[in-house]
Structure formats: C-alpha cells, structure tokens
Amino acid sequence: MADKAQQTIVVDGLALAQDIRKQLAEEVSQYASQGRRAPCLAVVLVGDDPASASYIKGKQRACSRVGMEAIEKLLPATASEQEVLQVVNDLNHNDAVDGILVQLPLPKAVSAYNVAAAIDPEKDVDALHPTTAGRLLLGEATELAACTPLGIMAILKHHGIEQEGANAVVIGRSNIVGKPVSLMLQRGNATVTMCHSRTRDLQSVCRQADILVAAVGVPRLVQADWIKPGAAVIDVGVSNVDGVLVGDVDTEGAMGIASIVTPHRRGVGPMTITMLLRNTLAAYRARTGA
Numbered sequence: 183m184a185d186k187a188q189q190t191i192v193v194d195g196l197a198l199a200q201d202i203r204k205q206l207a208e209e210v211s212q213y214a215s216q217g218r219r220a221p222c223l224a225v226v227l228v229g230d231d232p233a234s235a236s237y238i239k240g241k242q243r244a245c246s247r248v249g250m251e252a253i254e255k256l257l258p259a260t261a262s263e264q265e266v267l268q269v270v271n272d273l274n275h276n277d278a279v280d281g282i283l284v285q286l287p288l289p290k291a292v293s294a295y296n297v298a299a300a301i302d303p304e305k306d307v308d309a310l311h312p313t314t315a316g317r318l319l320l321g322e323a324t325e326l327a328a329c330t331p332l333g334i335m336a337i338l339k340h341h342g343i344e345q346e347g348a349n350a351v352v353i354g355r356s357n358i359v360g361k362p363v364s365l366m367l368q369r370g371n372a373t374v375t376m377c378h379s380r381t382r383d384l385q386s387v388c389r390q391a392d393i394l395v396a397a398v399g400v401p402r403l404v405q406a407d408w409i410k411p412g413a414a415v416i417d418v419g420v421s422n423v424d425g426v427l428v429g430d431v432d433t434e435g436a437m438g439i440a441s442i443v444t445p446h447r448r449g450v451g452p453m454t455i456t457m458l459l460r461n462t463l464a465a466y467r468a469r470t471g472a
C-alpha cells in the first residue's frame with residue numbers, strides 16, 4: 183500500500199515554458215532593435231510521417247512566436263543518405279542558419295548517427311553530434327545540450343529539487359533523453375542509476391529514487407507503489423492508447439506520494455521545444471558574437 187501523506191505539486195511545464203520563451207523573445211527583439219538579423223533554425227524532415235510533420239510544425243510555430251526564423255527542408259522517404267548529408271552540408275555552409283535539427287526517426291536507409299555527425303557542432307541544437315554528446319560525457323562546458331534533459335533540469339531547478347547526494351533513477355537509456363539526463367544529474371552530484379528493459383526488479387530500484395525520471399514509452403509503467411514518498415517524479419513518456427495520450431507514470435497514483443510530478447500533457451513536452459529555442463539562440467550568439 184502506498185503511503186499518501188504528501189502535498190504533491192503538479193508541475194505546470196507550459197507556464198514555465200512560457201516564462202522562458204518570453205525572456206527569449208525579449209532578447210531576440212533587442213537584437214532586432216540593434217539591426218541584427220533574427221536567429222534561424224533549419225529543420226530537416228525526411229519522409230511523410232504525420233507525427234514528425236506535426237512536431238516540425240510545432241517547432242516552426244514556436245520559433246516564429248519568439249521572433250526567430252525557421253526554414254524547412256523536406257526530402258522524400260526515398261531519399262538516400264547521400265542526399266540527406268548534402269542538405270545538411272548546405273545548411274552547415276549557409277551563414278544565415280544558426281541551428282540545424284534533423285527530425286527523427288529517419289528512414290531505415292539513412293543512418294541517424296552519420297547524419298548527426300555531419301552537422302556542424304556549432305549548429306547542433308539537438309545535441310546529437312558526437313562532439314556535443316562527448317563534451318557532456320567528459321564533463322566539459324557545453325553551450326548546446328539535449329533539449330528534453332535541459333527541460334527536465336530546468337523543472338527540477340524551478341521547484342528547488344536538491345540533486346546533491348540525491349538518489350536519481352532514470353528509466354530509459356536513449357541518446358536523446360535517458361543517457362544525457364543521467365549525465366546531467368550526475369553533474370549535479372546525484373547518485374544515478376540507469377534502468378532499461380533488462381533491469382531486474384525495477385520497482386524496488388525506483389522505490390529508492392529521490393528523483394525518478396521515466397523516459398520509456400510504456401503507458402503507466404510507474405505505479406504509486408514504485409514511488410518513494412517525497413520523490414520528484416518526471417514523466418517523459420508519451421504513448422498513444424486508442425487515440426488518447428498516456429504517460430509512463432500513473433499520475434493520479436503519484437498524487438499524495440510524490441513531492442512534484444510532471445503531467446504527460448503540459449509537463450516536459452513544452453519545455454523540450456523551449457530548450458530547442460534556447461539552444462538556437464545560444465548558437466546564434468556564439469556564431470554572430472551578439
């Protein structure tokens with residue numbers, strides 16, 4: 183039986199994201215008033231996956247709302263790796279482009295690693311280039327870092343969640359969420375355990391977590407009795423169950439146990455796009471000396 187004695191804060195990721203976007207918009211508008219061009223994000227979409235197309239539209243909309251430019255490069259699903267690399271190379275050499283994001287997943291014939299490795303690290307706003315990822319691994323300062331993990335760290339900071347000495351458990355070991363967020367938590371002096379599909383007795387491991395990050399994609403995997411009383415619970419997962427979006431955490435069950443919990447809507451998602459905007463502005467500043 184879960185111990186329910188805690189006031190749980192449901193994180194308003196949208197409100198936090200809007201606050202940060204307002205600051206970004208102010209900075210962009212200051213550059214405009216100095217006669218500088220707007221920061222520009224290039225998004226590359228290969229194929230016609232409707233979910234990817236909708237993510238790209240969301241990113242473009244977010245850019246224009248803070249006064250940034252967004253350009254789109256569309257390639258057919260039949261595009262070869264060479265063709266995708268050529269587009270990336272052209273964007274690398276386009277001085278008016280500050281950030282390049284290649285929407286994943288890519289068609290099977292195209293290596294996501296090769297494409298990420300072809301992006302100029304100065305424009306690597308999705309932080310998947312081996313140099314960007316390697317800098318995080320090696321503990322070097324990085325202006326650009328993975329967007330969802332940056333968003334998670336901003337949520338923890340906003341809610342005053344102590345990382346120093348905390349037990350952090352991350353479920354999922356993807357390159358875009360699980361691995362980088364584990365490294366960031368470790369950098370914050372948490373003791374980090376990384377879990378995945380072969381982890382034994384996941385429930386007991388999760389019960390030890392002061393900070394629990396679920397980035398899995400299994401609907402409501404984390405149940406109430408997996409959560410340590412007072413834990414900060416970050417639900418990254420998004421699954422579509424019969425047309426309804428569901429997270430990795432039983433949010434209702436977490437109420438009264440967790441200290442904070444992110445809902446699967448208006449939680450981590452808006453922060454991810456916000457951190458993409460933040461990275462694009464950081465790349466712009468570094469490239470133009472603004």
Ligand SMILES: NC(=O)c1ccc[n+]([C@@H]2O[C@H](COP(=O)([O-])OP(=O)(O)OC[C@H]3O[C@@H](n4cnc5c(N)ncnc54)[C@H](OP(=O)(O)O)[C@@H]3O)[C@@H](O)[C@H]2O)c1
Pocket residue numbers: 330353354355356357358359360377378379380381384397398399400403418419420421450451452454
């Ligand atoms: N809200 C956002 O902004 C945002 C951003 C990114 C991703 N997401 C969502 O987050 C979820 C994860 O995506 P991702 O790309 O990070 O990861 P992913 O590449 O989809 O990999 C899933 C991870 O979960 C692990 N896993 C699968 N089933 C498991 C189980 N039953 N128990 C424990 N671990 C299990 C896998 O383990 P193995 O490595 O052993 O296979 C893998 O490491 C998805 O739902 C995705 O849509 C949301």
